[in-house]
Amino acid sequence: MAPSYGLAENCTFVSTAWGPNISQAPTSRGLLPCARICSQLELGIEMIVVDPKTCEEVAAGEEGDIWIYSPSNANGYLDNRWLTNEVFLARPKRKGDWENGRFYLRTGDMGDMGVITKGIDKYLYITGRLKDIIRKRDHFVHPHYLETTAFMRCTQSLRAGCAAAFEADITRCNTNVIVVTAELKNFEHDYITAQDEERMKRICENIYVCIEKENGVAVGFVGLVKARCIPKTTSGKL
Known part of the structure; x- marks a missing residue:
């Protein structure tokens, strides 16, 4: 068993921080990581943590809404165009994303990339739900x-x-x-x-x-x- 992350809007499974070459991963504030962030775009996947109010990426160690760019993202909710646009067509405020037409899934899950890094890798820690805070x-x-x-x-x-x-x-x-x-x-x-x-x-x-x-x-x-x-x-x- 390994801590992992997933949601229905991304066809259930999103990520895990564990694998054949990873025997252990760093904890942060007592939490185990559920994703290892490394060269994601080479796989066509990107996970970022943004301020839900400004849509800007937050610094490492700061909490924010987890957004996902992935070919596994669903197309939307059946017969609910407004909610589909709100959840599946998010764009962070940073250079390039408006030009390349890349859309992100707003998960509504809070997390941070942690202040601990191991080599060039970062680890994602789930902290809670945005609507529950x-x-x-x-x-x-x-x-x-x-x-x-x-x-x-x-x-x-x-x-x-x-x-x-x-x-x-x-x-x-x-x-x-x-x-x-x-x-x-x-x-x-x-x-x-x-x-x-x-x-x-x-x-x-x-x-x-x-x-x-x-x-x-x-x-x-x-x-x-x-x-x-x-x-x-x-x-x-x-």
Whole structure:
């Protein structure tokens, strides 16, 4: 098994950083690479990371939207011309791409090329989804980091892979706040005892404190629910 990257819009498989002549690859911020970037255009393929607002390539180590130029890119979405133009006909703001007619696929996946290079090669690291990021003032955070922190600090009380962090517009707070919802382990009954209530308070307080300390963001609300209450897709996504 090897970390790889793919999506339906590129006929499923895009890249991997591993191969017959690669026994190991460098990690970056605890992440394994899913692509080795080297002489891509010789193969008719190019992967770049761009600022989703300016469409300009970002520097190594900076996060951005992953764009792909490849003969494996699909032609578009059936009966949806607007979305096809938006996703499959992207062009970065750099010299030459407008003249050669090269179009890129906007993946909507966030990543960076890493600050680590090995020889002339670069490595691509997937960091999250563009539509899922939580924006806080002058920076953003990926929700899966908050979800992981919540679980790792409460492993005896929460179900693995059953937490969701997101931003919500709370009217009475007159602002957007971060909400963390998590499923409780071994809690199936429909009533709450005084002992349950005290236990839940301790779990919530632990999540508030740990996320602010480890991820640098303040959580506005924590919600604890019974097992199998958070809906998931058939592939296991929350």
